[in-house]
Amino acid sequence: MSAAYAGLVVWDVDGTLIPADLRWLRRGVARTYGLQEESIVFPKARVHGYTDESIVVDTAIASGVQSEVAEEGVERFHEVLARVMFEGEQELAREQPAYPGAFDSIASLHEHGFVQTVLTGNLRVAAEVKLRVSGLDRHLDLGIGAFGDDARDRFELPAVVVERFAAQYGTTLDASRTVVIGDAPNDIACARHAGFHVIAVAHRMPRNELEQHSPDAALDRLDADMVVSAVASLAGNN
Numbered sequence: 446m447s448a449a450y451a452g453l454v455v456w457d458v459d460g461t462l463i464p465a466d467l468r469w470l471r472r473g474v475a476r477t478y479g480l481q482e483e484s485i486v487f488p489k490a491r492v493h494g495y496t497d498e499s500i501v502v503d504t505a506i507a508s509g510v511q512s513e514v515a516e517e518g519v520e521r522f523h524e525v526l527a528r529v530m531f532e533g534e535q536e537l538a539r540e541q542p543a544y545p546g547a548f549d550s551i552a553s554l555h556e557h558g559f560v561q562t563v564l565t566g567n568l569r570v571a572a573e574v575k576l577r578v579s580g581l582d583r584h585l586d587l588g589i590g591a592f593g594d595d596a597r598d599r600f601e602l603p604a605v606v607v608e609r610f611a612a613q614y615g616t617t618l619d620a621s622r623t624v625v626i627g628d629a630p631n632d633i634a635c636a637r638h639a640g641f642h643v644i645a646v647a648h649r650m651p652r653n654e655l656e657q658h659s660p661d662a663a664l665d666r667l668d669a670d671m672v673v674s675a676v677a678s679l680a681g682n683n
Contacts, residue, residue, distance in 0.1 A: 451677070477518045645662070
Protein backbone atom coordinates (compact mmCIF):
# COMPACT_ATOMS: atom_id res chain seq x y z
CA MET A 446 0.00 0.00 0.00
CA SER A 447 1.35 3.39 -1.00
CA ALA A 448 2.28 5.83 1.74
CA ALA A 449 -0.01 8.29 -0.04
CA TYR A 450 -3.04 6.12 0.70
CA ALA A 451 -5.62 8.35 2.36
CA GLY A 452 -8.48 5.89 2.73
CA LEU A 453 -11.02 3.96 0.70
CA VAL A 454 -14.08 5.49 -0.94
CA VAL A 455 -16.81 3.03 -1.94
CA TRP A 456 -19.28 4.42 -4.45
CA ASP A 457 -22.80 3.25 -5.13
CA VAL A 458 -23.61 3.51 -8.85
CA ASP A 459 -27.30 4.01 -9.73
CA GLY A 460 -28.71 7.16 -8.20
CA THR A 461 -25.29 8.23 -6.94
CA LEU A 462 -22.90 8.43 -9.90
CA ILE A 463 -25.48 8.13 -12.68
CA PRO A 464 -29.26 8.53 -12.64
CA ALA A 465 -31.15 5.34 -11.86
CA ASP A 466 -33.07 3.91 -14.80
CA LEU A 467 -35.01 0.67 -14.63
CA ARG A 468 -35.21 0.19 -18.41
CA TRP A 469 -32.27 -2.23 -18.41
CA LEU A 470 -33.80 -4.43 -15.73
CA ARG A 471 -37.20 -4.22 -17.43
CA ARG A 472 -35.73 -5.40 -20.72
CA GLY A 473 -33.70 -8.09 -19.02
CA VAL A 474 -36.66 -9.45 -17.06
CA ALA A 475 -38.93 -9.37 -20.11
CA ARG A 476 -36.47 -11.28 -22.29
CA THR A 477 -35.54 -13.73 -19.55
CA TYR A 478 -39.11 -14.79 -18.81
CA GLY A 479 -40.70 -14.25 -22.23
CA LEU A 480 -42.83 -11.30 -21.16
CA GLN A 481 -43.77 -8.06 -22.86
CA GLU A 482 -41.88 -5.07 -21.49
CA GLU A 483 -45.11 -3.17 -20.87
CA SER A 484 -46.35 -6.00 -18.65
CA ILE A 485 -43.39 -5.80 -16.24
CA VAL A 486 -44.44 -4.76 -12.74
CA PHE A 487 -41.75 -3.66 -10.30
CA PRO A 488 -42.51 -4.23 -6.62
CA LYS A 489 -43.18 -1.02 -4.71
CA ALA A 490 -40.34 -1.75 -2.30
CA ARG A 491 -37.04 -3.63 -2.58
CA VAL A 492 -35.83 -1.92 -5.73
CA HIS A 493 -33.55 1.00 -4.90
CA GLY A 494 -30.57 -0.03 -2.82
CA TYR A 495 -31.06 -3.76 -3.39
CA THR A 496 -29.28 -6.23 -5.68
CA ASP A 497 -30.29 -7.03 -9.22
CA GLU A 498 -30.87 -10.71 -8.47
CA SER A 499 -33.32 -9.96 -5.67
CA ILE A 500 -35.07 -7.29 -7.76
CA VAL A 501 -35.36 -9.65 -10.73
CA VAL A 502 -36.98 -12.44 -8.74
CA ASP A 503 -39.39 -10.07 -6.98
CA THR A 504 -40.23 -8.33 -10.26
CA ALA A 505 -40.85 -11.56 -12.13
CA ILE A 506 -43.22 -12.71 -9.37
CA ALA A 507 -44.98 -9.33 -9.33
CA SER A 508 -45.36 -9.66 -13.11
CA GLY A 509 -47.14 -13.01 -12.83
CA VAL A 510 -44.29 -15.54 -12.98
CA GLN A 511 -44.45 -18.45 -10.55
CA SER A 512 -41.88 -18.18 -7.78
CA GLU A 513 -40.05 -21.40 -8.76
CA VAL A 514 -39.83 -20.28 -12.38
CA ALA A 515 -38.69 -16.82 -11.29
CA GLU A 516 -35.86 -18.36 -9.30
CA GLU A 517 -34.88 -20.73 -12.10
CA GLY A 518 -34.51 -17.77 -14.48
CA VAL A 519 -31.83 -15.94 -12.48
CA GLU A 520 -28.89 -17.67 -14.17
CA ARG A 521 -30.30 -16.93 -17.62
CA PHE A 522 -30.90 -13.31 -16.59
CA HIS A 523 -27.14 -12.81 -16.19
CA GLU A 524 -26.59 -13.72 -19.84
CA VAL A 525 -29.58 -11.72 -21.05
CA LEU A 526 -28.65 -8.56 -19.16
CA ALA A 527 -25.12 -8.66 -20.57
CA ARG A 528 -26.59 -8.56 -24.10
CA VAL A 529 -29.09 -5.86 -23.11
CA MET A 530 -26.32 -3.62 -21.75
CA PHE A 531 -23.98 -4.06 -24.71
CA GLU A 532 -26.79 -3.45 -27.19
CA GLY A 533 -27.84 -0.33 -25.31
CA GLU A 534 -24.48 1.40 -24.94
CA GLN A 535 -25.30 4.31 -27.26
CA GLU A 536 -28.71 4.75 -25.64
CA LEU A 537 -27.09 4.67 -22.21
CA ALA A 538 -24.55 7.32 -23.17
CA ARG A 539 -27.26 9.54 -24.62
CA GLU A 540 -29.99 9.21 -22.01
CA GLN A 541 -28.25 8.25 -18.76
CA PRO A 542 -25.13 10.43 -18.47
CA ALA A 543 -23.26 10.80 -15.20
CA TYR A 544 -24.52 13.28 -12.65
CA PRO A 545 -22.84 16.70 -12.75
CA GLY A 546 -19.79 16.60 -10.52
CA ALA A 547 -19.38 12.82 -10.57
CA PHE A 548 -16.30 12.77 -12.79
CA ASP A 549 -14.66 15.71 -11.01
CA SER A 550 -15.37 14.20 -7.57
CA ILE A 551 -13.73 10.91 -8.50
CA ALA A 552 -10.75 12.68 -10.09
CA SER A 553 -10.27 14.98 -7.10
CA LEU A 554 -10.45 12.11 -4.60
CA HIS A 555 -7.82 10.29 -6.66
CA GLU A 556 -5.57 13.36 -6.56
CA HIS A 557 -5.92 13.40 -2.78
CA GLY A 558 -4.71 9.81 -2.47
CA PHE A 559 -7.97 7.94 -1.97
CA VAL A 560 -8.39 4.44 -3.38
CA GLN A 561 -11.87 4.16 -4.89
CA THR A 562 -14.16 1.32 -5.85
CA VAL A 563 -17.87 0.50 -6.03
CA LEU A 564 -20.38 -1.44 -4.02
CA THR A 565 -23.50 -1.87 -6.10
CA GLY A 566 -26.50 -4.10 -6.56
CA ASN A 567 -25.77 -4.12 -10.29
CA LEU A 568 -24.43 -7.29 -11.80
CA ARG A 569 -20.76 -6.70 -12.54
CA VAL A 570 -21.26 -6.62 -16.30
CA ALA A 571 -23.93 -3.94 -15.98
CA ALA A 572 -21.87 -1.83 -13.60
CA GLU A 573 -18.79 -2.03 -15.82
CA VAL A 574 -20.74 -0.95 -18.91
CA LYS A 575 -22.43 1.94 -17.08
CA LEU A 576 -19.16 3.23 -15.62
CA ARG A 577 -17.19 2.83 -18.84
CA VAL A 578 -19.80 4.46 -21.05
CA SER A 579 -20.21 7.37 -18.63
CA GLY A 580 -16.43 7.84 -18.43
CA LEU A 581 -16.25 7.25 -14.69
CA ASP A 582 -14.13 4.11 -14.52
CA ARG A 583 -10.63 5.58 -14.91
CA HIS A 584 -9.81 5.99 -11.20
CA LEU A 585 -12.02 3.21 -9.84
CA ASP A 586 -10.39 -0.06 -8.79
CA LEU A 587 -13.20 -2.39 -9.83
CA GLY A 588 -11.07 -5.39 -8.91
CA ILE A 589 -11.81 -4.77 -5.23
CA GLY A 590 -15.46 -3.84 -5.78
CA ALA A 591 -18.57 -5.80 -4.84
CA PHE A 592 -21.45 -6.46 -7.22
CA GLY A 593 -24.90 -7.94 -7.30
CA ASP A 594 -23.60 -11.27 -8.54
CA ASP A 595 -21.29 -11.60 -5.53
CA ALA A 596 -24.20 -11.91 -3.09
CA ARG A 597 -27.94 -11.49 -3.34
CA ASP A 598 -28.12 -9.78 0.06
CA ARG A 599 -26.55 -6.32 -0.23
CA PHE A 600 -25.47 -6.49 3.42
CA GLU A 601 -23.05 -9.27 2.48
CA LEU A 602 -21.27 -7.11 -0.10
CA PRO A 603 -19.04 -5.04 2.25
CA ALA A 604 -17.30 -8.26 3.31
CA VAL A 605 -16.47 -8.86 -0.37
CA VAL A 606 -14.79 -5.46 -0.55
CA VAL A 607 -12.86 -6.19 2.66
CA GLU A 608 -11.62 -9.53 1.30
CA ARG A 609 -10.67 -8.20 -2.13
CA PHE A 610 -8.96 -5.13 -0.69
CA ALA A 611 -6.78 -7.32 1.54
CA ALA A 612 -5.90 -9.60 -1.37
CA GLN A 613 -5.09 -6.70 -3.70
CA TYR A 614 -3.18 -4.44 -1.33
CA GLY A 615 -1.76 -6.90 1.18
CA THR A 616 -3.19 -5.14 4.22
CA THR A 617 -6.37 -5.25 6.26
CA LEU A 618 -8.95 -2.66 5.30
CA ASP A 619 -9.35 -0.01 8.00
CA ALA A 620 -13.09 0.54 8.42
CA SER A 621 -12.45 3.87 10.14
CA ARG A 622 -10.87 5.15 6.93
CA THR A 623 -13.54 3.76 4.63
CA VAL A 624 -16.36 5.96 3.36
CA VAL A 625 -19.39 4.80 1.39
CA ILE A 626 -21.12 7.35 -0.86
CA GLY A 627 -24.70 6.43 -1.74
CA ASP A 628 -28.15 7.88 -2.23
CA ALA A 629 -30.65 5.49 -0.67
CA PRO A 630 -31.56 4.50 2.89
CA ASN A 631 -30.36 0.97 2.22
CA ASP A 632 -26.94 2.32 1.20
CA ILE A 633 -26.73 3.98 4.61
CA ALA A 634 -27.89 0.85 6.44
CA CYS A 635 -25.43 -1.33 4.52
CA ALA A 636 -22.52 0.96 5.37
CA ARG A 637 -23.53 1.04 9.03
CA HIS A 638 -23.75 -2.76 9.06
CA ALA A 639 -20.13 -2.91 7.89
CA GLY A 640 -18.88 -0.25 10.30
CA PHE A 641 -18.04 2.14 7.45
CA HIS A 642 -18.67 5.87 7.35
CA VAL A 643 -21.35 6.98 4.90
CA ILE A 644 -22.23 10.09 2.93
CA ALA A 645 -25.68 10.38 1.37
CA VAL A 646 -26.29 12.41 -1.79
CA ALA A 647 -29.79 13.84 -2.28
CA HIS A 648 -30.21 12.93 -5.93
CA ARG A 649 -33.49 11.04 -5.55
CA MET A 650 -34.69 11.82 -2.03
CA PRO A 651 -34.88 15.18 -0.27
CA ARG A 652 -31.89 15.78 1.94
CA ASN A 653 -34.01 16.05 5.09
CA GLU A 654 -35.49 12.59 4.42
CA LEU A 655 -32.03 11.08 3.94
CA GLU A 656 -30.84 12.70 7.15
CA GLN A 657 -33.55 10.84 9.05
CA HIS A 658 -31.51 7.68 8.35
CA SER A 659 -28.47 9.21 10.07
CA PRO A 660 -25.68 9.29 7.50
CA ASP A 661 -22.44 10.87 8.69
CA ALA A 662 -22.97 13.62 6.13
CA ALA A 663 -25.53 14.57 3.50
CA LEU A 664 -24.89 16.52 0.31
CA ASP A 665 -27.37 18.13 -2.05
CA ARG A 666 -25.21 17.27 -5.06
CA LEU A 667 -21.81 15.99 -6.11
CA ASP A 668 -19.48 18.95 -5.81
CA ALA A 669 -15.82 17.91 -5.89
CA ASP A 670 -14.69 20.26 -3.14
CA MET A 671 -17.58 19.32 -0.85
CA VAL A 672 -17.11 15.61 -1.51
CA VAL A 673 -13.37 15.68 -0.80
CA SER A 674 -13.87 17.78 2.33
CA ALA A 675 -16.54 15.45 3.72
CA VAL A 676 -14.59 12.28 2.87
CA ALA A 677 -11.32 13.61 4.28
CA SER A 678 -13.02 14.67 7.51
CA LEU A 679 -14.62 11.25 8.01
CA ALA A 680 -11.45 9.35 7.10
CA GLY A 681 -9.45 11.36 9.61
CA ASN A 682 -7.40 13.33 7.10
CA ASN A 683 -8.26 16.81 8.33
